[in-house]
Amino acid sequence: MRLAQANEVWGAARFATDASRHAIAQFGIRPHAIDLAASDLNDLPSDFDYVLHFAWMRAPLRQLDEAIKVNVEGAGLVLQHCRNAKAALVVSSTGIYTGNPDPWHVYTESDPIGNGTTAYTATSPTCKVGLEAVARFCARMFNLPVTIARLNTVCGLDGTYFEIMAKFAVQGRPIPFTVVSDPNPHSPIHTLDMQDQVEALLGSAGVPALITNWCGDEVISTQAVVADIxxxxxxxxxxxxxxxxxxxxxNIGDSNTRRSITGPCKIAFEPAFAALFREHETVWTRDGVLAGG
Structure with missing residues (x-):
């Protein structure tokens, strides 16, 4: 959102509804419909200075082929199309790491990848490996500076992990997630910190691609957040x-590489989450009443 205050920013996505278009247009971002599943960039300009690739399709394992087409081939098509950009930020996930049974294990960028699995989005670990491979290839093939950011859990609105938990609790509904361990720690990063760090992450892009965890500097367990909710x-x-x-x-990420690029995060999780809760509790309650008829 902040980028659009001083730059011309285009948002490329499917935009299945007018509401989804308006959601970004209200921030000064120009919506442009594309369909990565159909390899259709729909006359998207190719002369952007910078590319931020967040697009992601979550799917069950039976849709792995489709997920690869969207998440892996689609990323390659976008980077090829915008190969003359100054830099690209490609967002991966800490879900790429091979799972460690110790909940307090801290994942560094050198940890093994490629044998991950999740209980909630079966195609993601495979597709994240493919995404990173394509991004690394494009960096070398097109001499396009790339940063691959392995995103941890996000603190904010619009369908984030902890927001969904809070919304369901306020509405008196069971939390619609399970976790694989107790405790289940994360390194959440606030959306405001993410906005602040984009410029530095783009500025550190390289050939070959730079790889960094994109996580916060705190460790917060899911169980502690549920108790707070x-x-x-x-x-x-x-x-x-x-x-x-x-x-x-x-899901603890080592933030040292990211801190060396962006400096420390500015938003502390607990007060920020409490403020988000207080600000949106009424809306969440109203939405629950409307959904219930």
Whole structure:
């Protein structure tokens, strides 16, 4: 959003509804419909200075072929199309790492990848490896400076992990997630910190591609957040533990590489999450009433 205050910014996505177009247009971003599943960039200009590639399709394993087409081939098509850009930021995930059974294991960029699995989005680990391989190839093939950022859990609105938990609790509904361990720690990063760090991450892009974890500087467990949600909402809240073979027990990212590029994060998780909760509790409650008829 901040980028659009002083730059011409285009947002390329499917935009299945007018509401999704308006959601970004209100921030000064120009929506442009593309369809990566059909390899259709729909006359997207190719002369952008910078590319931020966040596009991602989550799917069950039976749709792996389609997910590869969108997530892996699609990324390659975008980077090829915009190969004359000054730099590209390609967003991967800490889900790419081979799962460690120790919930307190801290994943560094040199940890093994390629044998990950998740309980909630079966195609993602495979597609993330493919995405990074394509991004690394494009950096070398087109001499396009690339940063690959392995994103951790995001703190913010619009369908983020902890926001969904809070929304369901406020509405008196069971939290729709399970975790594979207790504790289940993460290194969440706030969307405002992400906005602040984009410029530095683009500025550090290289050939070959730079790889960094994109996580916060704190460690917060899912169970602690659920307890906070219960206290803030006044509603009981809990999350079930359901082991999943091969899945990472925790999601702690080592932030040292990112800190060397961007400096420390500015937003502390607990007060920011509490503020987000207080600001949006009424809307979440209203949405729950409307959904219930």
């Amino acid at each position: 219960a206290a803030l909402s006044g509603h009981p809240a809990s999350i079930d533990v359901r082991p999943h073979l091969g899945a990472a027990a925790g």
